[in-house]
Amino acid sequence: MIFAWLGVLALLTVGIVVLPLFRRGDAPHAIADTTPAVLMDQLDEVERDLARGMISEPEAKAASLEIKRRILSVARRLQPQKRGLRDDTSTSIWFAAAFVPVVAFSYYAVMGSPEISSLAFADRQTERAEQQRIADLTDQLFDRLTAEPDGGASEGWMLLGQSYYRMGRYADAVSAFETVTARENATSAAFSMLAEALIGAEQGVVTPKAEAAADKALDLDPTNPAGMFYKAIALAQRGEEARAYALLIDRLESSDGFAPWMESFVAQANRIGAQIDREAIALADFAPMVARGPGPSSEDIAAAGEMSAEDRGAFIRSMVDRLASRLEENPEDLDGWLRLANAYTVLGDKAQAIAAYEQADGLLSDASGDDPRRQQINQALSELKD
Numbered sequence: 001m002i003f004a005w006l007g008v009l010a011l012l013t014v015g016i017v018v019l020p021l022f023r024r025g026d027a028p029h030a031i032a033d034t035t036p037a038v039l040m041d042q043l044d045e046v047e048r049d050l051a052r053g054m055i056s057e058p059e060a061k062a063a064s065l066e067i068k069r070r071i072l073s074v075a076r077r078l079q080p081q082k083r084g085l086r087d088d089t090s091t092s093i094w095f096a097a098a099f100v101p102v103v104a105f106s107y108y109a110v111m112g113s114p115e116i117s118s119l120a121f122a123d124r125q126t127e128r129a130e131q132q133r134i135a136d137l138t139d140q141l142f143d144r145l146t147a148e149p150d151g152g153a154s155e156g157w158m159l160l161g162q163s164y165y166r167m168g169r170y171a172d173a174v175s176a177f178e179t180v181t182a183r184e185n186a187t188s189a190a191f192s193m194l195a196e197a198l199i200g201a202e203q204g205v206v207t208p209k210a211e212a213a214a215d216k217a218l219d220l221d222p223t224n225p226a227g228m229f230y231k232a233i234a235l236a237q238r239g240e241e242a243r244a245y246a247l248l249i250d251r252l253e254s255s256d257g258f259a260p261w262m263e264s265f266v267a268q269a270n271r272i273g274a275q276i277d278r279e280a281i282a283l284a285d286f287a288p289m290v291a292r293g294p295g296p297s298s299e300d301i302a303a304a305g306e307m308s309a310e311d312r313g314a315f316i317r318s319m320v321d322r323l324a325s326r327l328e329e330n331p332e333d334l335d336g337w338l339r340l341a342n343a344y345t346v347l348g349d350k351a352q353a354i355a356a357y358e359q360a361d362g363l364l365s366d367a368s369g370d371d372p373r374r375q376q377i378n379q380a381l382s383e384l385k386d
Contacts, residue, residue, distance in 0.1 A: 138160070138163055138164075138167075141156070141159075141160055141163075142160060144156075145157060145160065151179070152179075154180045154183060154185070154186075154190070157176050157177070157179045157180045158176075158177070158180055158190065158193070160176045161173045161174075161176030161177040161180070161193060161197065162193070164176060164197075165193075165196070165197055165200060166365075170197055170198075170200045170201035171201055173197040173200070173201075174194065174197045174198055174201060177190060177193050177194035177197055178194060180194075181194050181213070181216075186220075187220065187221075188216075188217045188218075188220035188221035188224045188227065189217070189224070189226075191213045191214070191216040191217035191220065191227065192213070192214065192217040192224055192226035192227045192230065193226075194210075194213045195210045195211075195213035195214040195217065195226075195227065195230045196226070196230070196374065196375065198210035198213060199230065199233075199375065200378070203382070204378065204379060204382055205237065206230060206233050206234035206237055210230065210234070211230070211231065211234040214226075214227045214228075214230040214231045214234065215227075215231065218231065223251075223254075225251065225259070225261040225265070225371075225372050226261075226371065226372045226375075228247060228248075228251050228372075229248075229261070229264065229265065229268065229372035229375060230372075230375065231247060232244040232245075232247045232248050232268065232272070233268070233375070233379075235247065236272050236275075241272050241275050241276045242276055244272050245269055245272045245273055245276060245278060248265050248268060248269040248272070249269060249281075251265060252265050252266070252269070252281075252286040253286060255286060258283075260334070260335060260371065260373065261371060261372050261373060262283055262286060263283055263335055263338055263339070263373070263376075264338075264371075264372045264373040264375070264376040265372065266281055266282065266283050266286075267338075267342065267376055267380075268372075268376060269281055317347065320340070320343045320344070320347065323336065323339065323340050323343065324340055327340060331359070332363065334360055334363040334364070334373070337356050337357075337359045337360035337363065338356075338357075338360050338373065338376070338377075340356045341353050341356035341357040341360060341380065344356055345380070345384070350384050353380075353384055354381060354384050354385065357377050357380050357381050357384070358381070360373070360377055361374075361377045361381075364377070
């Protein structure tokens, strides 16, 4: 399963960042048993996720019912004592490091996603317990960072912010990224991640504060694609579509060949361009040497022109099906999933488009934190689910 591979990648990345933060073992730390108050917070979180459109109403009902059952169960067995958490072995630390990011990918799947098979009740209980443990460990990482005399390593805060963002805790993500951007050595990537978290907190709206973060990212690095992407969205949202379009096109033209972020720019430029009567552009206009896999031959195109509307539709569908088949053989092709999602959107197949975008979203953990494809996917999913 893809989550297993993502977990390995996360372990390699997180281990480098988190291990130095956990080296000192001279102070005991404890995590309390799960309490009804914690579970009530989880209920509130489900309601907030439902209000933001991050989960469906049936998923929210199922999650709420499960949490309420846990509240009753915990209330019956709640004891006054607390159990200590051992931190005297590196094994438990690596366990925490591996699973803090993974919860971001598994959380909603476990809450009843239709894309996975149903879990037995006992298995769901185990998953819930593990999620609570992971949440506690995430909070422990926060405590460790805040307890550091120097305020904690910037890398640790960046990791914490990304974990919060993946868990949908946007306000906490904003706070973590702001800790980094307040420092003198803050990078362009830190400001673009802050912009992304602020946009997520406002359900896709680029507020003045988010735009200011994007502007700062561009001040530090004028070529930062994420900062430019969010700046273009900000311009478009306040009615300056022509400037937004020009900004995206200029960045595409300045690229020295293909880069992963370019497809997001092309899609966004076409979305904005449609509002100001601009012709659609293609990635090949800016990166002609990019390998896009087998496509229709000149004979295929000529034959399609002579087909009836019904046959032409079937022909196009067959090409999309071939792309889908290639992705089954190579499911790690992020840009391939984005192309497939776009194709399904054009065909009007919303369910398949949503599934393809969600598959692409699951692959973004291996991309840089300022990858603009994240915003492209979020915006596309928001539009498709409206």
